[in-house]
Amino acid sequence: MRRLRKLGNPHDILLVMLGFGQFRPYGQAAGLRLATPSGKVVYSFGAFCSKWDIKKVSLDDWNESHWIKVMNCVQMAHLSSPLTMMLLSYVAPERVGVIIQEAALSQASKLTAWRTILIRDTVDPAAQERMKKEVGDGMKDCNTTFDQVRKKIASEFKPHDTSDLLRRWCILTPRPKQHWSSFFVHEHLLHSQIEGVELSGAAWKIRRDKVIYCLGRDQRCSTLSRCESLMYSLCNPAHVIRNRYRLIHG
Structure with a gap:
């Protein structure tokens, strides 16, 4: 050594x-x-x-x-x-x-x-x-x-206020033409910062509504009902990231 x-x-x-x-x-x-x-x-x-x-x-x-x-x-x-x-x-x-x-x-x-x-x-x-x-x-x-x-x-980049951690995670949306791997890594880092923070209730509702909003604005998602039918994946954080990206980017 x-x-x-x-x-x-x-x-x-x-x-x-x-x-x-x-x-x-x-x-x-x-x-x-x-x-x-x-x-x-x-x-x-x-x-x-x-x-x-x-x-x-x-x-x-x-x-x-x-x-x-x-x-x-x-x-x-x-x-x-x-x-x-x-x-x-x-x-x-x-x-x-x-x-x-x-x-x-x-x-x-x-x-x-x-x-x-x-x-x-x-x-x-x-x-x-x-x-x-x-x-x-x-x-x-x-x-x-x-x-x-x-x-x-x-x-070192983790805010002391857990509500701000949740806010940063919930408002994250893919940039136009962003690669899946780039989006995944960014969201994974944000998600890892809120380990131990309660994610039930309002936090998940905010996330679900944000996903529906993003998908509803995408021209490839013809109906809002199609978006809503895919919200079952939100019960599992690992699926949230993948399904959210794939639906937004096709």
Whole structure:
């Protein structure tokens, strides 16, 4: 761990710690490739950010909009949690990078387990299954670490007034021609901020009415009754997001 800290900045520490450029599946396996919007694989975070129009920002410019934009990019590029942590440490201010760095270092033994995984070409089913399990276990550890990081970063943008959290979530509507993944990530972030807040009663009624309003204005929704018949999905938050977007955008 001391050797890692000597690298200086959080991005370099995470690159070495998570094996970027050393662990063979990077650049090959799904979720472990830095792909541009056209699908071309690139091999540096600078090239990746350039193609996705993601800019490095200073602490003064770091805000929720930039955080959401990076998370939208992660969703659309199908990045796994290791690459997501590396990307954030590259584009976010150093203070945010340190949050990621310290979370990763606290789980160093687990997150560096990739060094013990033997990746080789083989037709042996048992060997393939063993490699798959070892890589999968490593990804689970990264997912757990990133989930902690995500909550900590998102909490910085969380208002103290829960009614404002509900308001921001309820008034969110898709922008014209907005991609499903972009809308989903934005709403997921807002929804995650109100975990533990009571969502029954008026809050859900506001949301239901907002969905009907949005759908009713869309020319592809010919009747309001059609919109209302789809409100059953509102009993499940996971379905709300998906159905709401698909109905509005066809």
